[in-house]
Amino acid sequence: MAGGGEGETTLEFTPTWIIAGVCTVIVGISLIVERLIHFTGQYLKKKNQKPLFEALQKVKEELMLLGFISLLLTVFQSAIVKICVKESLTHHLLPCKLPAKSSSGEESSSSASGHRRLLAEGSEELQYCPSKHKVQLVSVEALHHLHIFIFVLAVVHVTFCVLAVIFGGAKIRQWKHWEVSILENEDGTEHVSKQKVTHVQQHEFIKGRFLGFGKISALTGWVHAFFKQFYGSITKSDYRTMRKGFIMTHSRGNPKFNFHKYMIRALEDDFKEVVGISWYLWAFVVIFLLLNINGWHTYFWMAFIPFILLLAVGTKLEHVITELAHEVAEKNIAIEGELIVKPSDDYFWFHRPRIILYLIHFVQFQNSFEMAFFFWIWVQYGFDSCIMENIRFIIPRVVVGVIIQVLCSYSTLPLYAIVTQMGSCFKKAIFDDHMHAHIVGWAEKAKRKKQMKAVAGGSGERDSTNGSKMGILLQKVGRKGSAPDEIQPTTGAQGSNRSADAEGV
Incomplete structure (x- = not known):
């Protein structure tokens, strides 16, 4: 026992230069990451980016949670592996089929090869449950792999959220020249526009959105909104009209209000909500891990849940713009001056625009979970692992995951940034x-x-x-x-x- 289990060496018989070297590397990497986060926070505070600074604090909270999970797994590792259960209980709800028993002892050989990769498991722990004619509830190796998966999931989720906001923000910043153009031309056109009377359906905002009256028109409006999210989701006339509606409702005394700057700040303020992993999202992780049963193809079908939700969110956001156009067209035949829409919570699900943010949060997390699980299985067990399933299930999952990330970044997030400003409230940003x-x-x-x-x-x-x-x-x-x-x-x-x-x- 002094030298540990077979093939293993305890610290008592490990050269001090190895121990010191490993500690130096681990502590050095930890300090570099800590300093990087600290200086990033200082930079954001210096640039007066309070929402992004709060998002960084969320990331630090997630890292602290991961550290606590790691501590729990390490401290209680020996106690967990000594929890014994009947062998028959471990034959149900398996992600892979049990290997057929053979006289050559291949199953035993496979089990032994797994134990050689354990971080710390002595021969006494290996024999503890067999001596009681039972098996371990979970092995140290399984705990170690689960620990790695939780870490990978958190890192992938934060990375995907940051990428979505970076690319989505880049798309929104392309609208800045519209804001500049509107502000430059407002003084010269304000007097003229007030005197000009225009037929309501001649406005560009109405032309592209108003599809007539009746139930058929309502159905056509939803179909139009569904396809509109994939191309030219926001035009200059859309931006100008929604900007004017927001200003006339919340900032009537300041027609030169910088709507674009406010919209960017509101999006950054919401970002800190999306980057975190809430308790109910961890609950979904547990549920999906439970349902990963051989033959169910759970992760194949699960890949389509965030995809369908994202399409529904994008369609709803586009339909809100359509409803704004319909309301104006149904109430007016001609308009003097500029077309003005009236923001209202009634356009959104359950009269709560913030539900859209929660759905985007869930979509981002689900997609992150799917992609993190894929890469984790690939690296940990290999591409030919039984958990990977057939290649015809793998390729659609990866393709759908990429589509979700691109669509959310370039279409849904910019739509969310501007359309949710059409609610009855404005944000503290x-x-x-x-x-x-x-x-x-x-x-x-x-x-x-x-x-x-x-x-x-x-x-x-x-x-x-x-x-x-x-x-x-x-x-x-x-x-x-x-x-x-x-x-x-x-x-x-x-x-x-x-x-x-x-x-x-």
């Missing part, structure tokens, strides 16, 4: 950090001043007048110094306009 601090401070001071006058018997009439200028907005933002994710626009009060004015640069 509309505020700069310094502006948010000023608003919170103003609200707190006004509240304290009003309370002091109330105690002194004053009417507080002047403060009430000042407070009405910011309305419900400041009450929500100023409460306990925090801002809500989404803020309802105020009607009558000028809080929405002033907050947007501060951002429109």
Whole structure:
């Protein structure tokens, strides 16, 4: 036992230079990664990229969770391998068929070759369950491979999310010249456009979206929205119309509001939600691992779940634009000036635009899980592993995974960035950090001043007048110094306009 199990050596008989060298490499890599994350965070803070900095913090949380999982597997490894069960229980729900028993002892030989790759498993642990005429619940090698899979899954998910936001953001930034063009031409055309009367169906935004009336038109609208997501999903007329509708609803006092900048900041703010792995996503991992049963082809069919969801999300986002066009066309015959749409939560599923974000999060994670599992099996067990299944099941899975990543990056994510601004609320990303601090401070001071006058018997009439200028907005933002994710626009009060004015640069 002093030298460990057969073919293994304990630390007691390992040269110190080997121990020191291995520790140096492991600690060195860990420190390099830690410093890289730290300097990336400092750079993002310097560039005032708070949403991306918070996303980086999410990545650090995931790494900490992985470290804790690793610690648990290491500490409880010996205890787990000593959990014994009846051999008959291990013959059900297998991802691969059990090898046929033979007198040559091939099964025993295969088991022995697996144990030679264990990190630490002594002969006493190997004989613990057989001495009780039972088998191990899980071997150390299986625990080690599971540990690697969890790490690979987290890394692939973060990588895929970052790639989606990078390429999606690049697509959105191509719209910047539209914003610049609109701002440059607005002064020269504003007076003329107000005097011009145009038939509603002559507007470019209506031409490409309005398909008539009735049930047939509604069905055609969904079909049109489905195919529209694959080509020219957003045109300049779409951008101009939705931008105008957002400004007239949330920033009427500032027609030069930089809608493109706000949209980018809102997307970055949402990114920190997508990059994390929530508890319910881990629950899906457990369910899919449970259903990976030989003959069920679970991972082949599972590859189509995120694909179908992504198509449904893209179709819904395109259909929201179609509904905006239909509402204007059905209520007006001719329009004086520019065409203006009215944002509303009613266009979205269950009147909640944020559901779209959750679905995109789920799609990204499911696709990451599928691709991570594929590469993990390939590297760990080989391409000819029984878990890989037949080549006719592998190729469609990989192709679908690539299509999902490309479609989500170049179509669905840009659509989400602009169409979800057509809800009834605007997001806290509309505020700069310094502006948010000023608003919170103003609200707190006004509240304290009003309370002091109330105690002194004053009417507080002047403060009430000042407070009405910011309305419900400041009450929500100023409460306990925090801002809500989404803020309802105020009607009558000028809080929405002033907050947007501060951002429109």
